[in-house]
Amino acid sequence: MQAKTQYLDNGIPVHLINAGGQPVLRVELFFKAGALIDPKLATSFFVIKMLREGTSTRNTHQISEYIDQYGAFIEFKPGPDRIGVIVYTLSKYLDKLLVLITELLNEATFPEKELDSFKNITRQNLLLNLKRNGFRASRKMSRVLFGRHPYGLDLTEAAIDEVSREDLQGFYHKYIKNNPCDIIVSGDANEEVLKVLNKYFGGINLSEFLLHPPKVVPTPMPSEQQLHLDVRENATQSSIRMGGLIFTKSHPEYSRFIILNEIFGGYFGSRLMSNIREDKGYTYGIYARVALLEQAAYYGIMTDVRKEFTQHTIDEIHKESKRMRTELVPEEELSLVKNYMSGTLTSTINSPFALADVFKGLHFHGLDYSFYDNYFEVLKNITPEDLMELANKYLRTEEMYEIVVGGK
Template sequence: MTSATHRTAEEIGRTPKGPRPLPPLGTQRAAADLSHVDTVLSNGLRVLAVRKANVPMVELRLWIPFAGTELTHAAKAEVLAETLLTGTARRDRIAIDTELALIGADLGAGVDPERLIVSGNTLSNGLPTFLDVLADSLTGASYVDAEVGRESERLVERLAIARTQPRTIAREALQKHRYGDHPVTRETPEAEDVAAVTPEQVRALHAGSVLPRGAVMVVVGDVDPDKVIADIEKALQGWASDKPAVRLPELPELAGGQVLLVPRAGAVQSQIRLSAQALPRTDPRYAALQMANLAFGGYFSSRLVENIREDKGYTYSAHSGFEFTGGSAVVNVEADTASDATAAAVLETRYELGRLGLVPPTAEEVESVRQYAIGSLVTSTASQTGLAGQLSALAPDGLGVEWLAEHPNRLARVTADDVAQAALDFFAPKRFTGVIVGDADLLAKKLTALGDVIVGEPGPAES
């Protein structure tokens, strides 16, 4: 059997006359040109309704500020999210599931330190029933003993597994390192706290925190925006409170500084997590910063990926991106590496951070990331699900369809000089702090030799 000869990517991209020319880029259309209504209901709920009738479906996202300062708040909030849709005075769990199934609908809830999110979708002709089930759960969730007990047990099992996962350990270490004891750090509750949650506590949390004033609902799909606003107002007329939903305390400004090595004995891989203060989407410089981030590590053709993945093979995945919390924004850099490549990967990451400011992206790089940013925005908003997700991320900052529609133009106006300035201002290595989770016996000497790395208290050992 004759073995096949494989051509390299460079060979594939060439002809006998030279490099194969790239096809010209098409003209990018606007990310959104949509009929919509953005209003606040009498109960204080902001509703953003958008018509996108490419399929006879409706996507709904409800974003409720849901912060708490008690140490056990995260445990109670997780149990509430797991049991919110398990029964009311009018419907038990089976009735809820049956009614949703009959209209081709799905509805679920999740929570983090900042918000409670209720999301789902339905066939458009089933929207009245969908809204009725949602309203019933928001105003009359019963949290019966059996459901709370059952879901708490499942949650305890999942938490036990989650706390052994390297990514969970790294995330928790990063949050504590950069924000101390701020409530935002309590993303993963303790299993013993969850086990101690009672139905009475969950009902009290619902009554005091599942509130419409200050919350945002996004509805995208085959709807008449004016009519659906009226339908929502009617369906949710019983969901009311003079008290606003509980917002997360403002995050402290993130300062650069030392990186914490979190010892994890026996770990064969390390998790590198670096973070620096960035700009919110409302800042006029955000578009330039977004493009600088893409050039650094925000997509597959970025400098960081080219260096530590493609060229040196230190990691399978490297990425940088934004994290928005309240009115604050940070840029995060992530990479998972083998232990013996960790110090070198940290060195090269710092090198690329510095190089981005000192050797800024070329005009060709800037145009590449511009097209990627505009194209990915258009692609992500092409479906009802994607558009609902984008708008629900923007809505807490007071933004909506107009911001989304204008953003391609903002990206188009960014110059190479703008990107260079953003790179210098926001990606300097000294602005970053973070954590590295790994085997300290193998890593400590090399990492501390790089400077600005300190060794912390041991974390969970590799199991």
């Protein structure tokens, strides 16, 4: 089932996935208002998280009561590239829910009292997370790979303290109110749904948006230092991150690389898991993946181990990487992974919401459904020789950045 794209009267695209036999809808509105264009470090995050804290006619309790009376759920999702408002509702209540959504998108007030409260909560959550080695390691990884690029900047206490109501209002008026968005509807997404959406969003005058030129985003500037150690004297565990910048999903070798990575560290039966978890017992889990952003991507190997096993684990990662570069993957192992990857993808798109997630993974990366035609063709025909060639290009772990939080 593929998304069918139609347009509201003002040109806003609506991507419809009419699937499933239940009268349930998920309506997602995505604005290009993520951290990537944030003039300050925390504005985008606070705007979307506080959208439901009050409007010109309702306070936060009235907003919650309104949502609850229809048995709906609304999620407010921050992100590096986009922010989203996601509505789960019965089809018959869509009109009622959109009354509230349009109010939130046009009349949000960001009350000072609620802002102070949310800043305190966010600050406390940050302080708690900073006690976790894994959280600190992942933040360090972003900074090492992207430098001062927005993708490399993380929420800080100072950024939280500096956010003001005026900042939120300015960002809201520039990037959300009367701005275009992508609307993705999955579930009982019939033509009547399109009419209701047009009623609430098709009349928005988007001309003012055209007056705002897109923000110029700096180029990622990775660290010149390869090894990064954050020693925590009382830590009993170390968090290890290894990786580097890599090509995005539109690159012609992307599909081949994720097959290579699946064997190396992408699933529970991967070589990293078999060696470092099952054989050596150094960790409960170790994984490697490509993290996709809209303007960049990076490759990361992630695990947590007891401190005394830190260097042993790093050595074994290098050992498995070298095996991928110097020994052909046995046909039996490759066949197993091919079947696993094909079956996993097929089994995960078993609901309209999952189909919508597949569409987002294409649309927001400038791709169409032909990506999967190519993917299955590559999966069918890739050879052990292809994998060895790829590994020698892209899986040289000794050349990757190494971040350790805890100790060695």
